[in-house]
Amino acid sequence: MKKSEQKQELVEELAGLYKQLNVERIYESPDHRESKSWLSEVAAILKNLDESDFQAFLNHRQHLYPSIPLATRKHAAEQIDGFVRQKVAEYKRYDFSYLDREVQEYPEDLTDYIHDKELRDRCLDLLKLDSKFDRVVNQATQVFEDRVRIKAELSERSQGVDLINKVLNGDLNKTILKVSNDPDEHEGFCHVARGMMLTFRNPLAPSTHR
Numbered sequence: 024m025k026k027s028e029q030k031q032e033l034v035e036e037l038a039g040l041y042k043q044l045n046v047e048r049i050y051e052s053p054d055h056r057e058s059k060s061w062l063s064e065v066a067a068i069l070k071n072l073d074e075s076d077f078q079a080f081l082n083h084r085q086h087l088y089p090s091i092p093l094a095t096r097k098h099a100a101e102q103i104d105g106f107v108r109q110k111v112a113e114y115k116r117y118d119f120s121y122l123d124r125e126v127q128e129y130p131e132d133l134t135d136y137i138h139d140k141e142l143r144d145r146c147l148d149l150l151k152l153d154s155k156f157d158r159v160v161n162q163a164t165q166v167f168e169d170r171v172r173i174k175a176e177l178s179e180r181s182q183g184v185d186l187i188n189k190v191l192n193g194d195l196n197k198t199i200l201k202v203s204n205d206p207d208e209h210e211g212f213c214h215v216a217r218g219m220m221l222t223f224r225n226p227l228a229p230s231t232h233r
Contacts, residue, residue: 026122030072034114037068041107050100053087062087065107073140075166076110078173141166157223164223167216175199183224187217 024032040061049058062084069077083106086099117140137143145162149155168186175190192198193210202212 027119030119030122033068033071034111034117037065037072037107037114038111040065040068041111044104044107046100046104049103050087050093050096053096054089069110072110072114075139075141075170075173078170080106082173082176139166160219160223164219167219168224171200171216184217184220187213187220191216 043061045057045061048055049061052058066077066080066084069080080103083099083102087096091099121143122138137147142163145166146159149159149162168182171186171190172181177186177190181189190199191202191213193213195201195204195206195209198209198213201209203209
């Protein structure tokens, strides 16, 4: 079976699971065997479709524990309903055929190696141009920014270097997100992330158009 067909099968499975969703049972009985099974199966499919969608789903799911107030669980279940419905519609329109292409003449061409759905949607067309490649990095850093915010579970809309400063502190005892248990590796990643934002997301940064 082709890789694209495998992805399409996952989309059909996700669509079938969405039809089985019982919102009331999910929030009223999150520990029910069928509720837990449904949540786990959806998470597994999203994990194999797109990492960012998987993380967003987990962000909703974490509000469904029995110890959480019923009103909060109900809101989370409704959010999951809308989220999965939207993803089914998106994936049914998505073209997975790029997964079946083999790199032949230009193995150094990175466009065939971008498997992340959101990065392909936002960056692939820009990579095919002849100049102004800084826009690709700008779009990629926006995706990175969104995922850092989701992973850190921030409700506020901090952006750019302000977001990185709040979430990625070089001190392991103060950071919200820990990249590595090695203090030097963690601090190095924080510097890289901060440098990307200062260079490509700071509106005052000098133009790097080529």
